[in-house]
Amino acid sequence: MRYDSVLDMIGDTPLLRLDPAVHGVPDAEIFLKLESANPFGSVKDRVAWGLLRDHIDGIVENGQVVVEASSGNTAKALQIIASMHGVGFRAFTNRVRVREVREMLSLLGTDVTEMPGLSECPDPTAPNDVFGVIGDLVESEPGRYHHTSQYTNEDNLRAHYEQTGREIHRDAGPVDLLVGGLGTTGSTRGAATYLRERNPETAVVGVVAAEGDFIPGIRSAAEMWEVGLFEPGFYDAIAAVDSADAISASLELATRHGVLAGPTTGAAYAAARERLLSGPGGPVTAVVIACDRMEPYLSYYRHRRPDLFGAGRPAVSGAAPSVTPGELEAWTAAGEHVVVVDVRTALAFQAGHIPGAINLRDDLLEQVLEAGMPFSEASRVVFVCPTGDRSERFAARAAAAGRAAYSLEGGVLGWRDSGRPLAGV
Amino acid sequence: MSARHPLPAAQHPIVARFLTDGVAVNEATGRFGSPLHVVFPQVMAENAAALTAVLRRHGVPHDVFYAHKVNASTALLAEAYAAGLGADVASSAELDRALAAGFAPDRIEATGPKSPAFIERIAALGVTANADDLWELDRLAAAAPVGSSVPVLLRLSGFASSVVPQSRFGIDLADADAALEIVRRAPGLDLRGVAFHLDTADPAARVDALTESMAVVAAAHRAGLRPSVIDIGGGLRQRFVDDPEPFQRYAQALAVAGPEDLVWPGHDLVAPTAHKYGNHRPATDVLEGFLTAEIERRPVAEVLRECMLTLWIEPGKALVDHGGLTLATVLYRKNAAGRDLAVLDLTRNQVTPADQEVLLDPVLVDGRGDPPDDGVFLAGRLCLESDLISRRKVFLDSELASGDVLAFVNTAAYQMDLSASAAAGHPPPPKVAAVLDGDRFIVTDDASDDRHRS
Numbered sequence: 088m089r090y091d092s093v094l095d096m097i098g099d100t101p102l103l104r105l106d107p108a109v110h111g112v113p114d115a116e117i118f119l120k121l122e123s124a125n126p127f128g129s130v131k132d133r134v135a136w137g138l139l140r141d142h143i144d145g146i147v148e149n150g151q152v153v154v155e156a157s158s159g160n161t162a163k164a165l166q167i168i169a170s171m172h173g174v175g176f177r178a179f180t181n182r183v184r185v186r187e188v189r190e191m192l193s194l195l196g197t198d199v200t201e202m203p204g205l206s207e208c209p210d211p212t213a214p215n216d217v218f219g220v221i222g223d224l225v226e227s228e229p230g231r232y233h234h235t236s237q238y239t240n241e242d243n244l245r246a247h248y249e250q251t252g253r254e255i256h257r258d259a260g261p262v263d264l265l266v267g268g269l270g271t272t273g274s275t276r277g278a279a280t281y282l283r284e285r286n287p288e289t290a291v292v293g294v295v296a297a298e299g300d301f302i303p304g305i306r307s308a309a310e311m312w313e314v315g316l317f318e319p320g321f322y323d324a325i326a327a328v329d330s331a332d333a334i335s336a337s338l339e340l341a342t343r344h345g346v347l348a349g350p351t352t353g354a355a356y357a358a359a360r361e362r363l364l365s366g367p368g369g370p371v372t373a374v375v376i377a378c379d380r381m382e383p384y385l386s387y388y389r390h391r392r393p394d395l396f397g398a399g400r401p402a403v404s405g406a407a408p409s410v411t412p413g414e415l416e417a418w419t420a421a422g423e424h425v426v427v428v429d430v431r432t433a434l435a436f437q438a439g440h441i442p443g444a445i446n447l448r449d450d451l452l453e454q455v456l457e458a459g460m461p462f463s464e465a466s467r468v469v470f471v472c473p474t475g476d477r478s479e480r481f482a483a484r485a486a487a488a489g490r491a492a493y494s495l496e497g498g499v500l501g502w503r504d505s506g507r508p509l510a511g512v
Numbered sequence: 513m514s515a516r517h518p519l520p521a522a523q524h525p526i527v528a529r530f531l532t533d534g535v536a537v538n539e540a541t542g543r544f545g546s547p548l549h550v551v552f553p554q555v556m557a558e559n560a561a562a563l564t565a566v567l568r569r570h571g572v573p574h575d576v577f578y579a580h581k582v583n584a585s586t587a588l589l590a591e592a593y594a595a596g597l598g599a600d601v602a603s604s605a606e607l608d609r610a611l612a613a614g615f616a617p618d619r620i621e622a623t624g625p626k627s628p629a630f631i632e633r634i635a636a637l638g639v640t641a642n643a644d645d646l647w648e649l650d651r652l653a654a655a656a657p658v659g660s661s662v663p664v665l666l667r668l669s670g671f672a673s674s675v676v677p678q679s680r681f682g683i684d685l686a687d688a689d690a691a692l693e694i695v696r697r698a699p700g701l702d703l704r705g706v707a708f709h710l711d712t713a714d715p716a717a718r719v720d721a722l723t724e725s726m727a728v729v730a731a732a733h734r735a736g737l738r739p740s741v742i743d744i745g746g747g748l749r750q751r752f753v754d755d756p757e758p759f760q761r762y763a764q765a766l767a768v769a770g771p772e773d774l775v776w777p778g779h780d781l782v783a784p785t786a787h788k789y790g791n792h793r794p795a796t797d798v799l800e801g802f803l804t805a806e807i808e809r810r811p812v813a814e815v816l817r818e819c820m821l822t823l824w825i826e827p828g829k830a831l832v833d834h835g836g837l838t839l840a841t842v843l844y845r846k847n848a849a850g851r852d853l854a855v856l857d858l859t860r861n862q863v864t865p866a867d868q869e870v871l872l873d874p875v876l877v878d879g880r881g882d883p884p885d886d887g888v889f890l891a892g893r894l895c896l897e898s899d900l901i902s903r904r905k906v907f908l909d910s911e912l913a914s915g916d917v918l919a920f921v922n923t924a925a926y927q928m929d930l931s932a933s934a935a936a937g938h939p940p941p942p943k944v945a946a947v948l949d950g951d952r953f954i955v956t957d958d959a960s961d962d963r964h965r966s
Binding site for chain 2: 216389431450473
C-alpha cells in the first residue's frame, strides 16, 4: 500500500483475533488492537499527531519549541514529528525509565531533562514537580514554547474517540469489554466513549501497576491521581497487575499467539483474561489494547527475569585447581607469564583490583567461552572473583580444556584482607 | 461547608494500644502534664530489625548508624545502642549523649558541619568523621595525633547526574582529589570510605550517586589508600498512612477547592500525590529498591559485594517512624474570622518540622459521638496569627470540647525537636518513654531534651 507521508500511516491499525483454542477462555472472542503497528511503534503516535496536527503550522511559523512531560513513547513520537517539521522538542520527566527507550531518545536527539524525585526532607521548599517546571518554563518566555500537555489535553481523548474507538467498532462490532493500560488514560477513555455510544453496556477495565511495582508506560493506582484526564468513575474496574504477571502474559502472547508486545500489553491481557475467567461466562467480545512492541524492553525483561537470559546455569563439575595469594605472587616474582582474569563488574574492577589483572566480567566470559578458549596453553591463567566461588567454575572449565588454570583462593577479598595492594583505574 | 476530608494516620499497634488504654494516657498527662511528647522505644527496635533484615537478606556487609538528630530523646538513643546500631551525631552535645548512652567512639560517626572544638574532640576520641568540607579535613589532619588513625569518610556532592538532587553539603567531586591528598598526607587520618546523602526515595538517584562515588574509591586506591566503606546516608521514607486513597482524594480536592475552603486564609497548601504524608510504603521498600536496582545489569547488592565495600546507612526518620506521639489539650473552642477553631495548649513549632504543614489528622483520645459535618482549624497559644497547629481544616471523628486530649501520631521524626521554640515562656513539651510491659504501659521520664546541653 502506498503512502505519501509517514504521518498518513498513523492509525487504522490491525485488530487481531486470538485463537480461542490457545487463549482458553470459554465463549470469549478476544481481540488485540495492535497499536504497535503505528509507524513509530506505539499507541502514542496517534496522541502525538492528535496533539500537534492542528497546531504544527503555527509552531513552525513562530519557531516554537514543543514541550511535554514524557519519558517514553509520547516523547519519541513527538520528537519525530517535531524533527520532520524542523522544530525543536524538549521532554521533562522524573519517572523510571527503560534503557532502550532512553537510548532511542538519544539517537533521535531528544533534549530530555531528567529531574530528581520528591524531597524527603522536613523542609518546606517546593517539590521537584515536572508539571510545575514545565509551567515555569512556558511562562518564562511567553510564546516560545508549545506545551502539548498529554495529561490534560482533551485532544488526546479525541484522537482515540475519533480513530481508535471507531476502528475497533468497525472491525469487532459491539464490544462487551475493553481493557487497556492507564498512563494518561487517553486511549481507554477515548476509545471506550465511542464504544459505549454504540453499546452502553461496554465494560472498561483500566490496568495499573501493582503498588510499589513498575511496568513501563502505566502508572500505579496511587499515581493516577495526578493525571488530569483521569476519571475513576468512568471505569468498571481498575485492575492492578504486578510485573511478573505482565511479563508472563507478554511472553505467552509472543510464543503462543505470535504477537511481540511489551509488558504493558501483557498486563492488559492478563487483566482481561482474569476478568473474563472470573466473570459470569457466556459469549463475550473483548478487546485488549496492545500499545507497543516487546523489543524496546529487553533490559526490563533481563532485570526481572535473568533466568530467561542464561543466568543460574549449572556449573561445570570437576576439580578446580586453586592458588593462594602467596603462590601467585611467587610466580609473578619468578617472571612467569600469568594472566590474572578478574570476573567482577567493570565498576568493581575500577575501584580496586589485583595489580596486573585484566577485567572480563563473568557473564561476558561465559559468552567468550561458548565461542572457544581464549587463553594460551603456554601461560598460567588465574581467575579471580569476590570470594573465590565463581572463579572455581571458570578454572575448572579452562583446566578441562587443557589450560594451566587456577582459582584464586579467597578471591580478591582475601587478597585485600591479607594486606596486599590493590590498583585502581 | 465542604465535604469531609479526613486524613487518618497509620498507627503502630503499640501506639494504637496506648491511645485506647485510657489509664496510660491519663497517667502520662497526670504525672507529666500537657502538652507531652511520648516516645516508644519498642517501635524503634522493630524498625531497626526490619532494616537490618533487608540488608542481611541481600547479603550486603553493612552497618547502621542511628541519626540522633532526628530526636533528642535519650530513651530512643539507648534503644539504638541496645539494638547494636552505631550513633550518628551532629554536635558536641549529641556526642556527649552518645558516649553517655554507652556507644564506644568507634561506634560513633560525626556528620554535618562541624566547629573547630567539635573537630578536636572527634580527633582526640577517634570518632569517625564524615567530612563536609576540605576545611574540616585540614583541621582534622592537624588535630589527629601522629600515629593515630582517625577514621574519615569523604561526604561527596556535585554529582553530574541530573536525577541526583543538588546539595549544599559535602565535598564537590571536583575537589575529591584534593581531599584524598589531605588524608594521604595526614599521619593521623585513615580513609574509611566515601559517603553521600540524598533526601529522596528515588533508587535511580542513589544508583547514579553510587556509580559516580566509585570513581573516588578508585582514585583512593591509586593514592595508596584503603577505602572499605560506602555510606549512602539516610533519607528513607516514613510510612504515614495505611491507605493512600484519602490523601489522594484530599490532594485532588485541594486543587479544586475554593481558596479559603480547606485552608486558613493567607496560607497556600499544595499536596502532590507523592507527598511524604501520603506515603504508605515502608522504608524497607526504599532500601530494597536501592539494593535491587541495577548497575551494569547487576543488582546493587551484588555490585557492593564485588566492590568489597561495607554499606553504611544513617537512618533517622525510618528508625523512629511511629516511635512517638504528642499529646495536647483543647483549651477552648471559638469562632473567629468566620471559622471554627479549637485552641490548644501547644505551639505550632513544637509539633511541626521547619514550618511544614503536617497532613495527618490527630486522634481524639476517648472521643465520643458522631463525626461532625464540618472540620475545624487547630490554633496554637502564641501571639502570632500564624501559630496554627493546623493551617488546614481537620476532620475529626467526634466534636472537640474544652479539656479533650488530642494525640498527634508519628511525631518522633524531627517534629518534636527540629524547630521547637520556648517562645512566650512556653517550654517545649517534656518527653516521656512508654514501654509496653505485659498488658500495661510503663511510662518514665525521658531525660531527653536539650536541658542536658553542655
